Amino acid sequence: DSGVTQTPKHLITATGQRVTLRCSPRSGDLSVYWYQQSLDQGLQFLIQYYNGEERAKGNILERFSAQQFPDLHSELNLSSLELGDSALYFCASSAGQGRYGYTFGSGTRLTVV
Amino acid sequence: DQQVKQNSPSLSVQEGRISILNCDYTNSMFDYFLWYKKYPAEGPTFLISISSIKDKNEDGRFTVFLNKSAKHLSLHIVPSQPGDSAVYFCAATEANAGGTSYGKLTFGQGTILTVHP
Numbered sequence: 650d651s652g653v654t655q656t657p658k659h660l661i662t663a664t665g666q667r668v669t670l671r672c673s674p675r676s677g678d679l680s681v682y683w684y685q686q687s688l689d690q691g692l693q694f695l696i697q698y699y700n701g702e703e704r705a706k707g708n709i710l711e712r713f714s715a716q717q718f719p720d721l722h723s724e725l726n727l728s729s730l731e732l733g734d735s736a737l738y739f740c741a742s743s744a745g746q747g748r749y750g751y752t753f754g755s756g757t758r759l760t761v762v
Numbered sequence: 763d764q765q766v767k768q769n770s771p772s773l774s775v776q777e778g779r780i781s782i783l784n785c786d787y788t789n790s791m792f793d794y795f796l797w798y799k800k801y802p803a804e805g806p807t808f809l810i811s812i813s814s815i816k817d818k819n820e821d822g823r824f825t826v827f828l829n830k831s832a833k834h835l836s837l838h839i840v841p842s843q844p845g846d847s848a849v850y851f852c853a854a855t856e857a858n859a860g861g862t863s864y865g866k867l868t869f870g871q872g873t874i875l876t877v878h879p
Contacts, residue, residue: 651805680865691766691851691869692806705866739805747865748855750796753805 652676653754655740661760667728670757674721674742680704681723682751683715686737698723699746730761765789766854768870775877781839783873785852788833792854796867797826797837800849809850810837842877849874 652675662668674681683695694707698717709715712730717723727734737758743751767786775781783797793814798806812819812826812835819826825838839846852870 651807653805682865682867684869691768691871692853692867694866694868697865707866741805743865747867748857749794750798750808750811750853750867751865753798753807755803755805 651752651754653740653742653752655738655754655757657757658755659758659760661762662730664730664732664761666730666761667726668730668759670725670727670738670740670759672723672725672740672742672754674723674740675752678742678744678752679721680743680745680747680751681717681721682741682743682747683709683723683725684739684741684753686739686756687733688736692739695725697747704746727759732761735759735761764871765792766852766868766870768850768852768873770873771871772874772876775842775875777844777877777879778841781837781842781846781875781877783837783839783850783852783875785835785837785870786833787835787854789854789856789868790833791856792868793857794855795826795828795835796853796855797824798851798853798869799846800851800872806851839875842875844877844879847875847877 654673684692697705796811797809853867
């Protein structure tokens with residue numbers, strides 16, 4: 650157990666729908682990161698939050714949004730889902746800015762049908 | 763635009779021998795490099811890292827070598843064990859233009875290592 654908790658572990662939904670992925674960081678970690686891993690792809694950085702504020706943004710689609718709440722948990726919202734959004738979504742956390750690496754959760758596998 | 767590349771999708775090694783996983787990068791602003799290991803149904807776990815001011819970092823059976831001029835790094839595992847069978851990701855970070863760093867890791871596509879008993 651890495652200490653980073655992601656729920657749900659699996660999610661199957663239909664095209665056009667909206668889902669919310671949740672992440673609880675390790676105790677004491679202020680930064681939360683979201684990554685997407687599609688089939689045969691490396692992990693693609695989506696977004697970083699630090700203590701409730703957006704800190705860095707990657708190639709995140711406009712249909713996707715995220716936030717970090719005062720208790721430091723984070724949610725990734727995916728809307729108007731398409732088949733190509735099927736992927737593993739990982740959350741990670743770090744105490745600081747994460748420059749020297751961070752701890753990943755076990756991921757949420759999203760399947761869009 | 764793949765700034766970190768792992769050109770070998772897979773590697774098969776006999777137990778006890780050396781495993782060498784390679785990684786190339788194109789962004790000269792990268793100055794810190796990490797290797798992560800990933801087992802099925804788990805998230806990536808940190809393995810070893812190296813700063814660009816060094817050319818080697820060793821931790822037990824794992825050694826990472828960095829060749830900045832070639833923009834190449836490699837992970838050596840000696841001796842390889844069946845429990846090392848996993849996907850290995852190379853990743854890199856850079857300081858942003860403002861001088862303070864943010865936490866984006868740029869990952870390679872991964873190499874599947876299989877260590878046979």
